[in-house]
Amino acid sequence: MERGSDQVQRLEKELASLLDQTVGSDHVEITRDPTSLYRYLRARDWDVKAALDMIQDSILWRQRERPDQWTCKWCREKTGYHAMRQVGHDALGRAVFYSSFIQMTLTASSACAEDSVAHVVYLLEQAIRSMATIPNGSDSCVWVMDCTGMFLAACSPRVAYRVNQILSHHYPERLARILCVNSGYMMRGAFAAIKHFLAPRTAAKMRFMPVPITRESLLDEHMGDEMTEWLMEEIRLNAQRTIGDSQLRFWERPAATESVHDPRGSDGYVKQFIATYRGSLKGGDPKGVHHPHPNIIEAVTACK
CATH class of the missing domain: 3.40.525.10 (CRAL-TRIO lipid binding domain)
Incomplete structure (x- = not known):
């Protein structure tokens, strides 16, 4: 699916809503960045739940390891x-x-x-x-x-x-x-x-x-x-x-x-x-x- 398409935007909006409910305002470089949402969705073959789990794992890893x-x-x-x-x-x-x-x-x-x-x-x-x-x-x-x-x-x-x-x-x-x-x-x-x-x-x-x-x-x-x-x-x-x-x-x-x-x-x-x-x-x-x-x-x- 192409970035910016109606279908992708719908999935990004759904994922962003779930992140607001589960993560809140933490790690906005992932949760509020459309390019990040797109990358995680694409990596999980557009499965919103799988992308959500993946982002949550990445947030925990970044909190623990501080790779920045x-x-x-x-x-x-x-x-x-x-x-x-x-x-x-x-x-x-x-x-x-x-x-x-x-x-x-x-x-x-x-x-x-x-x-x-x-x-x-x-x-x-x-x-x-x-x-x-x-x-x-x-x-x-x-x-x-x-x-x-x-x-x-x-x-x-x-x-x-x-x-x-x-x-x-x-x-x-x-x-x-x-x-x-x-x-x-x-x-x-x-x-x-x-x-x-x-x-x-x-x-x-x-x-x-x-x-x-x-x-x-x-x-x-x-x-x-x-x-x-x-x-x-x-x-x-x-x-x-x-x-x-x-x-x-x-x-x-x-x-x-x-x-x-x-x-x-x-x-x-x-x-x-x-x-x-x-x-x-x-x-x-x-x-x-x-x-x-x-x-x-x-x-x-x-x-x-």
């Missing part, structure tokens, strides 16, 4: 532990995440489900904030997964299962697409194993992009010109036989003599959310400020 206050302690303890980060927004206003196995300092021996869940939740909470501040912002995200340098422990079905549980239960329909770049037999094999516990709608969000990646294929996924150009260059640089320091230290602003490409994100994202980050925190940590990758924050706030 999470950070990634693993990245803070070991710089670059996770390379997955928000790098901008696409032509539809969706937040774009990029991850690289080459850039992360996570190793086979240190990989676990707990760190992955914490990092993804942090990124989602911050992406929601960023989308609320841009013109025509969306309510969903796209993950560009660069599989260059992939190793077995990093594509564990157990980790994928835990992350999927959190996303499907508490962030339904937030992840619009996963674009898998430079995928080989390892990633395709891992997806074949993971696919068995994914809902068909979730599994259908995976896209295996052409190898090598093309500009046209990214534009077809609504990346837009700026995001496409950034992704093409980032993917190219991370596929080199010798990776430059500015790429490996993706959380730092590259020196002018090294590169004109900024691995922290697209030009628009850097200007709006990274270059202005210190100023946005004056007077404390205002509610609603978008926080970039934890190590980007450390690098920016350490600058004189």
Whole structure:
């Protein structure tokens, strides 16, 4: 069913009425937000009672866990532990995440489900904030997964299962697409194993992009010109036989003599959310400020 249709609006109104009776004025970011009502209804195949139960579970989880206050302690303890980060927004206003196995300092021996869940939740909470501040912002995200340098422990079905549980239960329909770049037999094999516990709608969000990646294929996924150009260059640089320091230290602003490409994100994202980050925190940590990758924050706030 299409968002905004008479039938959907009727179901949203019915769900909102039930929430007023059971939840009241708590957690208005879910209970009074039509886009949230739509996402929960869609995730439960338009069953109002099931969507109500799901929202109530999410509210209890948010009260208990306070995910809006999470950070990634693993990245803070070991710089670059996770390379997955928000790098901008696409032509539809969706937040774009990029991850690289080459850039992360996570190793086979240190990989676990707990760190992955914490990092993804942090990124989602911050992406929601960023989308609320841009013109025509969306309510969903796209993950560009660069599989260059992939190793077995990093594509564990157990980790994928835990992350999927959190996303499907508490962030339904937030992840619009996963674009898998430079995928080989390892990633395709891992997806074949993971696919068995994914809902068909979730599994259908995976896209295996052409190898090598093309500009046209990214534009077809609504990346837009700026995001496409950034992704093409980032993917190219991370596929080199010798990776430059500015790429490996993706959380730092590259020196002018090294590169004109900024691995922290697209030009628009850097200007709006990274270059202005210190100023946005004056007077404390205002509610609603978008926080970039934890190590980007450390690098920016350490600058004189």
